Amino acid sequence: MKKNWSLLFQLFWVFFKIGPVTFGGGYAMIPLIEREVVKKRKWVEIEEVSDMFALSGTAPGAIAVNAATFIGHKIAGVRGAIAAMIGVLLPTFLIVMLLNIIFVSFEGNPHVKAAFLGIRAAVVALIAYAAIKIARTSILDKSTFILMIVMVIMMLVFHWxxxxxxxxxxxxxxxxxxxxxLMNIPVRLDHNPEKNKESIYDVPNEEMRT
Incomplete structure (x- = not known):
């Protein structure tokens, strides 16, 4: 029982620390999730994080909250989902309240405007880093690379x-x-060579990273 409560508290605390980053959008929290959840505690694999963020984008609500809920449920069921959700929401609520007070009090202050300018730039860097990390586990061959390019064009040009x-x-x-x-071409579903036989049509992992 104590072990269960310990795990729930760890989930709450991990997402409480990650929560302050979510003001830049849910995807900005991916690098911290990778460090805290994947590398440090080894609760899930990075591929699972990518899948959970994909699901989070299709569900109603904030991506950060959805992702925390999915990951919490994966690790500790319904209680884990609740603990992670509260953890990611609480610091966001406190920070928004504090920022609102500061913004109202110092709305015209050039230092405050400069600070927000720097924050926005830093958030772009976080999201770009997250995109690169996800690409390394999601772009498996030429077909997935072309699919990614097509979807980017659809969003940028046609505003999908x-x-x-x-x-x-x-x-x-x-x-x-x-x-x-149907064409008897080997199918790759992940980067694990033990699970998939590489096709001559596949782009080597190292080549895709350059």
Missing amino acids: HPIFVIVTGALLGIMIVKVKE
């Missing part, structure tokens, strides 16, 4: 909604696998 992008990506992913199976 993120949910539409994710749903379309899922459908195209299924179609790609089915076509490869």
Whole structure:
């Protein structure tokens, strides 16, 4: 029983520490989740984090809250989901209240404006880093690389909604696998060489990273 409560507190505390980063958007928390949840505590694999964030983007509500809930549930069931959700929400609530007080009091202060300018730039760096980390576990071959490029174009040029992008990506992913199976082309579903035999059509992992 004590072990269960200890795990729940750890979940709460981990996401309480991660929570302050979520003001830049849920994806900004991926580097911290990787460090705290994947590398330090080894609760889940980085591939699972990528999948959970994909699911979080399709569900209603804030991505940060959805991701924390998914990860908490994966680790400790319903109680874990609640602990992680409270952990990620509480610091966000406190910070927003504090920022509101500061902003109202010093709205015209150039130092405050400069601080927010720096924060926005730092958040862009966090999101870019998170995108690179996810790409390393999600871009498996030429087909997934082309799919990524197409989805980026759809968002930038045609302004597709993120949910539409994710749903379309899922459908195209299924179609790609089915076509490869019909053509007897080996299918790669992850980077683990023990689980997938590399096809001559696949782009080597090192090449995709350059």
